Amino acid sequence: MSKAVVLLSGGLDSATTLAMAGAAGFTPYALSFRYGQRHEVELEFAARIAEALGAVEHAIVDIDLGRFGGSALTADIAVPKGRSPEDMEAAIPVTYVPARNTVMLSLALAWAETLGACDIFIGVNALDYSGYPDCRPEFVAAFEYMANLATRAAVEGHRRVRIHAPLISLTKGEIILQGQALGVDYGMTCSCYDPGPGGRPCGECDACRLRAKGFAEAGIPDPLLARFAQMP
Amino acid sequence: MSKAVVLLSGGLDSATTLAMAGAAGFTPYALSFRYGQRHEVELEFAARIAEALGAVEHAIVDIDLGRFGGSALTADIAVPKGRSPEDMEAAIPVTYVPARNTVMLSLALAWAETLGACDIFIGVNALDYSGYPDCRPEFVAAFEYMANLATRAAVEGHRRVRIHAPLISLTKGEIILQGQALGVDYGMTCSCYDPGPGGRPCGECDACRLRAKGFAEAGIPDPLLARFAQMP
Numbered sequence: 001m002s003k004a005v006v007l008l009s010g011g012l013d014s015a016t017t018l019a020m021a022g023a024a025g026f027t028p029y030a031l032s033f034r035y036g037q038r039h040e041v042e043l044e045f046a047a048r049i050a051e052a053l054g055a056v057e058h059a060i061v062d063i064d065l066g067r068f069g070g071s072a073l074t075a076d077i078a079v080p081k082g083r084s085p086e087d088m089e090a091a092i093p094v095t096y097v098p099a100r101n102t103v104m105l106s107l108a109l110a111w112a113e114t115l116g117a118c119d120i121f122i123g124v125n126a127l128d129y130s131g132y133p134d135c136r137p138e139f140v141a142a143f144e145y146m147a148n149l150a151t152r153a154a155v156e157g158h159r160r161v162r163i164h165a166p167l168i169s170l171t172k173g174e175i176i177l178q179g180q181a182l183g184v185d186y187g188m189t190c191s192c193y194d195p196g197p198g199g200r201p202c203g204e205c206d207a208c209r210l211r212a213k214g215f216a217e218a219g220i221p222d223p224l225l226a227r228f229a230q231m232p
Numbered sequence: 233m234s235k236a237v238v239l240l241s242g243g244l245d246s247a248t249t250l251a252m253a254g255a256a257g258f259t260p261y262a263l264s265f266r267y268g269q270r271h272e273v274e275l276e277f278a279a280r281i282a283e284a285l286g287a288v289e290h291a292i293v294d295i296d297l298g299r300f301g302g303s304a305l306t307a308d309i310a311v312p313k314g315r316s317p318e319d320m321e322a323a324i325p326v327t328y329v330p331a332r333n334t335v336m337l338s339l340a341l342a343w344a345e346t347l348g349a350c351d352i353f354i355g356v357n358a359l360d361y362s363g364y365p366d367c368r369p370e371f372v373a374a375f376e377y378m379a380n381l382a383t384r385a386a387v388e389g390h391r392r393v394r395i396h397a398p399l400i401s402l403t404k405g406e407i408i409l410q411g412q413a414l415g416v417d418y419g420m421t422c423s424c425y426d427p428g429p430g431g432r433p434c435g436e437c438d439a440c441r442l443r444a445k446g447f448a449e450a451g452i453p454d455p456l457l458a459r460f461a462q463m464p
Contacts, residue, residue, distance in 0.1 A: 063295050063339070068346040098345035099338055102382045106331055106338040107295070113330035114300040134382045142378035149371040150334045 001027045003117035004164075005108045008032050008050060008058070010042035011191045012211060013123035013167055015049045016179035020166045021121045022054055023182055029115060030055035031108055035100070036066025041199045045190040052188060061107055068098065081194075081204035101134035105143050105163065113151050118159045120147075125167045125175065140165045172214025180220070187223030200228050233259045235349035236396075237340045240264050240282060240290070242274035243423045244443060245355035245399055247281045248411035252398045253353045254286055255414055261347060262287035263340055267332070268298025273431045277422040284420060293339055300330065313426075313436035333366035337375050337395065345383050350391045352379075357399045357407065372397045404446025412452070419455030432460050 004026035008014045021028045030050040032043055043060055050058035101124065108120045124135040133139065144163040151161060167175050176186065191211045192201035201208050201224065215222040236258035240246045253260045262282040264275055275292060282290035333356065340352045356367040365371065376395040385391040399407050408418065423443045424433035433440050433456065447454040 059299060061296055061299055064293055065342060067291060067293055068343045098384070099342035099379075099382060102378070103335070103338040103342055106335040110297060110331035110335055111300045133384060136381070139378070139381040142374075142381050146334070146371070146374035146378045147331075149368070149374050150331055150366045152330070152365060 001025060002119060003027045003029060003056075003112075003115050004119035004121055005029050005031055005112045005115065005117055006055070006121040007104055007108055007123065008046045008055075009123075010044070010046035010049060010189065011123075011207070012172075012179070012186060012189045012214070013125055013175060014046075015053065015184050015186070015189045016175050016182070017121050017123035017166060018049065018053045018055065019179055019182040019184045021119075021164070026119060026121075028053070028055045028121075029111065029117070030058040031104075031111060032058065032060045033104060033107070034060055034062045035103075036064060039190070039193055039195050039199075041195055042190045045188060045199060048188050052185065059111065063103060063107070065098075065100065065103065080206065081202070083206055083209065099134070101132075101139070102143070105147075109147050109151065109161065112161070118161050119164060120161070121164045121166070123167050124165050125172075126169065127171050137165070137168050140168065171217060172210055173217025173219075176214050176218040176220070180218075185223065187227050189224065198231075200231075201225070233257060234351060235259045235261060235288075235344075235347050236351035236353055237261050237263055237344045237347065237349055238287070238353040239336055239340055239355065240278045240287075241355075242276070242278035242281060242421065243355075243439070244404075244411070244418060244421045244446070245357055245407060246278075247285065247355075247416050247418070247421045248407050248414070249353050249355035249398060250281065250285045250287065251411055251414040251416045253351075253396070258351060258353075260285070260287045260353075261343065261349070262290040263336075263343060264290065264292045265336060265339070266292055266294045267335075268296060271422070271425055271427050271431075273427055274422045277420060277431060281420050284417065291343065295335060295339070297330075297332065297335065312438065313434070315438055315441065331366070333364075333371070334375070337379075341379050341383065341393065344393070345385065350385065351394050351396060353396045353398070355399050356397050357404075358401065359403050369397070369400050372400065403449060404442055405449025405451075408446050408450040408452070412450075417455065419459050421456065430463075432463075433457070 004021050006018045006021045006028045008030040032046040112120055126136050140163050147161040190199045191207040193205040193207045194202045236253050238250045238253050238260045240262040264278045358368050372395050379393040422431045423439045425437040425439045426434045
């Protein structure tokens, strides 16, 4: 079995990606980041998901992206609420974290190289997303090309690095249906950008709205909402 | 004056690059990393160089590359000593840190984006180097291409990210002569991979040997050696 590094945020997309990496026959190593995100509670979700979906190891790496500021997810800027899908597509929102996927894929590449792995999985999605530049297929392809010039294995000529983005052309509804078929418990995932205690979703940020749209499309209830509905 | 982010390790190459960025008319923001390197003393050198060469700000960002291991610079692996230039070119050495330049350029890109800067300087060098894959011109070009797909400025179409590698085709001797002309005090730089107290160079690692070769080519004495020769 080949090893693969899987970026795991604790959200719906990356949990599905982790399940897909396992289903494709890879031994998954899950990688999460503490990057100054206001929704740091997602790391607790990530740890439970990694265990439930059979990751061999779960590394949480600190990177101080908050040092640079510039995003509602890391700085003291309000997270936008109540936006429609059309609003989300109109411009890159303030929740965009500068160069986040580039930084995270770079660290995944570093770990992959020390593990002797050539495969990296990332749950980016170009359909139901928030208009982030680093979620598009052309970005993923360019990163893969660069990675094959950056690393020892590539230079020594014996292996190729592959960046897998299995969700890239799926809708949120399709992602949920595929994950459900692979046994992902979405009650263990956390999507909200501005969660309350224990990860209670705000229901109004872009991430919550995209998630709700996905469960509506899939025609199933969101088990996370059911879980919080039972709590006081 | 345009802002530029300059990667600054505290060594000879990055100090020269910082001087070149200033001479080219950029307002420099220096960026260093505490990545678990055994030669962490280089950060003290970096701070003094940043100040001496007029950096507006000097950020030191923590990234735990040592978490992944795999390099003599971050793990408990011996730094090779006494190798000839031919030895250094024969294979990628154990001092190679997996994906280091990719990770550092990614973080420079994140900072550049929040500063509103489009220019990043890196002191990689493809001639007198240690055989690292991520020091080659094709790597730098591929990173630049990827960066222009990864960022808000690029997507919104108004600016292009440029990765400047002004040393890429210079010999160590040429680098030293150009830096000297720009007023770089090489007595403030630290190249050694395995330094003693205060940054005293070991004299035998690849970095010390390449540095000595450079000063010999340039026909000038190394002021760092003069400094340590005066110390007990």
